[in-house]
Amino acid sequence: MAKRVILAVAGAGKTYHICNTIDATKRNLILAFTHENIHNIQRELCDAYGCVPEMTTVSTFDAFVYREMVLPYEPSIVEYFGNSGFVSHGICMKDPPPMLIKGRNGNMVSNPYYHKKNEFDHYITKRGQYYCATLPELVLQIKKSKESLAKRVAQRLNLFYDAVLIDEFQDFREYDYDLIMTLAKQLKDVTLVGDFYQHSVSAINNSGKPFKKRNKNVGYDEFIEELKKAHFEIDTTTLEKSRRCAAEICDYVRRKLGINIVSNGDHQGSVIWIQDQAGAILSDNNILKLVYSESSAYSFKAMNWSYSKGDTVNAACVILTDKFECLDSDNFTTKGIDLSTINKLYVAMTRSCANLYLMKSSTFKGIKMRYLKGVTPKE
Amino acid sequence: MKRIISLHIEGFKKFTFLDMTFNKHLNILVGENEAGKSTILDAIRTVLNQQYRTSDKSVLRDLFNTQMVAAFQAAPSVKTLPYINIEVELELDATQKNASYFYGESYGKRTQQSEKYGIRFECKYDEELGSGMEQSIMEGKIPYEYYTLNWMTFGNHPYQIIKRPLNFLSIDTSNNATVPSFNYYNRTLFVSKYDETTRVRAKNEFRSKLEEAFEATALPPINDNRKFGVDSKKVVLENIISVYEDSIALENRGSGMESLIKTQIALDKANGLDVILVEEPENHLCFSNLQKMLQEISDKQNDSQIIVATHNSMIASRLNLNNVLWITEEQVKTLANVDKDVAEFFVHADDNAFLQLLLSKRVFLVEGATEFLLLPKFYHQMTGRTIENDGVAVISCNGISYKKYLEIARKTNKRIAVITDNDREVERIAEANDFNESNTLQHIFMGETIDEWTWEVCIYSVNKATLDSMINVQKSAKYLFHGENYGATLGKMLNNKVDTAYQMLTSNKEFVLPQYIKDAIKWLSE
Numbered sequence: 011m012a013k014r015v016i017l018a019v020a021g022a023g024k025t026y027h028i029c030n031t032i033d034a035t036k037r038n039l040i041l042a043f044t045h046e047n048i049h050n051i052q053r054e055l056c057d058a059y060g061c062v063p064e065m066t067t068v069s070t071f072d073a074f075v076y077r078e079m080v081l082p083y084e085p086s087i088v089e090y091f092g093n094s095g096f097v098s099h100g101i102c103m104k105d106p107p108p109m110l111i112k113g114r115n116g117n118m119v120s121n122p123y124y125h126k127k128n129e130f131d132h133y134i135t136k137r138g139q140y141y142c143a144t145l146p147e148l149v150l151q152i153k154k155s156k157e158s159l160a161k162r163v164a165q166r167l168n169l170f171y172d173a174v175l176i177d178e179f180q181d182f183r184e185y186d187y188d189l190i191m192t193l194a195k196q197l198k199d200v201t202l203v204g205d206f207y208q209h210s211v212s213a214i215n216n217s218g219k220p221f222k223k224r225n226k227n228v229g230y231d232e233f234i235e236e237l238k239k240a241h242f243e244i245d246t247t248t249l250e251k252s253r254r255c256a257a258e259i260c261d262y263v264r265r266k267l268g269i270n271i272v273s274n275g276d277h278q279g280s281v282i283w284i285q286d287q288a289g290a291i292l293s294d295n296n297i298l299k300l301v302y303s304e305s306s307a308y309s310f311k312a313m314n315w316s317y318s319k320g321d322t323v324n325a326a327c328v329i330l331t332d333k334f335e336c337l338d339s340d341n342f343t344t345k346g347i348d349l350s351t352i353n354k355l356y357v358a359m360t361r362s363c364a365n366l367y368l369m370k371s372s373t374f375k376g377i378k379m380r381y382l383k384g385v386t387p388k389e
Numbered sequence: 390m391k392r393i394i395s396l397h398i399e400g401f402k403k404f405t406f407l408d409m410t411f412n413k414h415l416n417i418l419v420g421e422n423e424a425g426k427s428t429i430l431d432a433i434r435t436v437l438n439q440q441y442r443t444s445d446k447s448v449l450r451d452l453f454n455t456q457m458v459a460a461f462q463a464a465p466s467v468k469t470l471p472y473i474n475i476e477v478e479l480e481l482d483a484t485q486k487n488a489s490y491f492y493g494e495s496y497g498k499r500t501q502q503s504e505k506y507g508i509r510f511e512c513k514y515d516e517e518l519g520s521g522m523e524q525s526i527m528e529g530k531i532p533y534e535y536y537t538l539n540w541m542t543f544g545n546h547p548y549q550i551i552k553r554p555l556n557f558l559s560i561d562t563s564n565n566a567t568v569p570s571f572n573y574y575n576r577t578l579f580v581s582k583y584d585e586t587t588r589v590r591a592k593n594e595f596r597s598k599l600e601e602a603f604e605a606t607a608l609p610p611i612n613d614n615r616k617f618g619v620d621s622k623k624v625v626l627e628n629i630i631s632v633y634e635d636s637i638a639l640e641n642r643g644s645g646m647e648s649l650i651k652t653q654i655a656l657d658k659a660n661g662l663d664v665i666l667v668e669e670p671e672n673h674l675c676f677s678n679l680q681k682m683l684q685e686i687s688d689k690q691n692d693s694q695i696i697v698a699t700h701n702s703m704i705a706s707r708l709n710l711n712n713v714l715w716i717t718e719e720q721v722k723t724l725a726n727v728d729k730d731v732a733e734f735f736v737h738a739d740d741n742a743f744l745q746l747l748l749s750k751r752v753f754l755v756e757g758a759t760e761f762l763l764l765p766k767f768y769h770q771m772t773g774r775t776i777e778n779d780g781v782a783v784i785s786c787n788g789i790s791y792k793k794y795l796e797i798a799r800k801t802n803k804r805i806a807v808i809t810d811n812d813r814e815v816e817r818i819a820e821a822n823d824f825n826e827s828n829t830l831q832h833i834f835m836g837e838t839i840d841e842w843t844w845e846v847c848i849y850s851v852n853k854a855t856l857d858s859m860i861n862v863q864k865s866a867k868y869l870f871h872g873e874n875y876g877a878t879l880g881k882m883l884n885n886k887v888d889t890a891y892q893m894l895t896s897n898k899e900f901v902l903p904q905y906i907k908d909a910i911k912w913l914s915e
Contacts, residue, residue, distance in 0.1 A: 037484065064486060065484075065486065077546070078489060081493070081495075081544065081545040081546060082492060082493025082494065082495060082504065082543070082544040082545050082546075083493065083494060083501075084495060084499075084545050085494045085495055085498075085499040085500050085501060085502065086494060086500075086501040088499070088500075089500045089501045090501075154501050157501075162504075166489070166492070166504070169483045169489075169492075170483055170488060170489040170492075
């Protein structure tokens, strides 16, 4: 019963570590949150073994839940809801009707189209498709007397996989997280790899369990305590150092954002504030510009903070938002800034394996118009 | 070990409903003609090989069960339309690639149940597709074109042959070496023998060499901008290869040899086949080659799962009766529980009629040729009917203890009358009486006293005048039997049992039947 959580910092080589520490002759199951993660993993496996090892399965979590936890057990699902004769017709990526919607006066009111979690329609569309969004919840819901589907699914995983690895573990929320924890109780060998401080960065899934408890943010230590309670062995050393970021950048992130990241010293680089040469930097295609949002609106080479997750570039320029106007001040504090925004900035600041350029919002605003697509700059 | 565990059929050809379980290694399907041996093999092929996937829907006419079609025609409606459902449960290795693809609870009643490996085939009317057909359905027409054929795994995933769960080969000797059957055989062997990398390399190399060779012919172009080239779609390696032995292609051997060689190759463990179907291996094979093939199967039986359909009694007994699956109306009985010694006995018996035993409804088991010859005549004389019409078989044990036959018969709920001699042993008479008191389906008949110790003695004692006049004896001869004098006529009868029986049979005379034979015929024809 090996249960491990490996906590990593940005650029520590999570994917590399996962792909190079598996036993390629074993039946490995590697799950991740996004297709982007999956592609990175596949690439890394190909670098290490020439191709994805024959007995290793790589899949997004959602696809795996659908294929291995829901479809083979459709008879149980049908029986649970007493819906005999039902045959599903694929998957629906649209979310089911939410419980609350905005009322006429802007207040949240209950949605007449909402179906409760003990109803068939909570999980399945009128056309017989499973809602992708409620798949994990469905697995947790189904039980018959003492036998729960989650337990049977865990037995199935033990039967077909020698080791289960979940990458970018911090991306899994709510029922995803619950399902992973429920399954982990029974799994022979499970490893979760993630960066606590990168949670709430992915575009969706920005709130809730396990990073919020009764609307209060859950801190790093509290999060680790929770995992220890679930009998996970916590490894904070294997991936504690960033292979990507230079010492100066790590120091800066640590001081300013309070996130514990240390460099392994492989790369050299500095934090450079940009004011006068802003135009030159923005025009330089060798430097990736990281903006908070709407990167496609600009004519320069740009990407959103959150989208850059997992990427490595030779030089990055982070264009800050108003909230970080005083980032260079000794008095700067993250107090009052939304946790997910801080985590996104952390991601953006840790992309470069050399220099990190920072540009204040005020600086950028002065020349922004010149770079907006479809706008002719006024002389 | 990868193999077929069981088969479930609804509405396919001979069967409205059938459930059967296969032995781990050797399975010999035995049954009367039309009992459904081929239907079972066909069902397996339909599921595993997706047979009929690309066929025209008109083939469904031959696939639907006639009883189901009749039931529909008696009460035509969408609900009563015929359908086919076949499920094959497999034993797979959890560590093999794609195993989980086949694993789930999507089979049978489709309720919450334990997971199994398997594939199911479903052919049913698609109501959505066929909207507008209701009127013609009500008129009793089956809308074949609006049926869908669906292959799903028990894990509820579409079954694709590329994810084959096991290596499966069907050797068909019944329709003579047709080109498609050979292609299928060669292709299957090619795939199971070599791994994907080896196959792809061979195919690529072949294609490029072929193109090179064509270039080398330096064929002049058709005109300025047109020339001939090799269309690689037309020369797919799997389609043009054949198995060669001593530089003769398998197709060109006599059909008997060809099925022997096919079987030999298939059984070779190195070729990686998990399940092998052999249909009527007795076809086209001379006796010695059949012996050879059986030896081959018997030697290799533990390397894979072999399913043989036959109506040859020798095949069934040579391959051990314990492996026989006996197919009757809508059910399959296994002889796996037949006593090991008995099964072993029949393996070595040169000739035996045990298959006939299985295939008849009522059976007389008799001692030897005399009874075998005369009993049909006596039966007709007493009942006015022939044994053929009544489905009665007379089986001669030829010196083999009838007990061995009874052992098999007991598993099959057949009505069997044993007609035997007491050989002057009081214990035998007592034993037979005991047996009859505790068995309703099988009874043993013999002379009631030790004076009526054998067939001829009993016949003679009630037909003295007829036989004395019919059988010529020489005055001087003593006709001693085992050193004893029974009188000339009976003495000659005992010494020339078969000749006498033949003489009686061809005499067109009526004979008085000894009591125990009357009893036996009466009991069996009841």
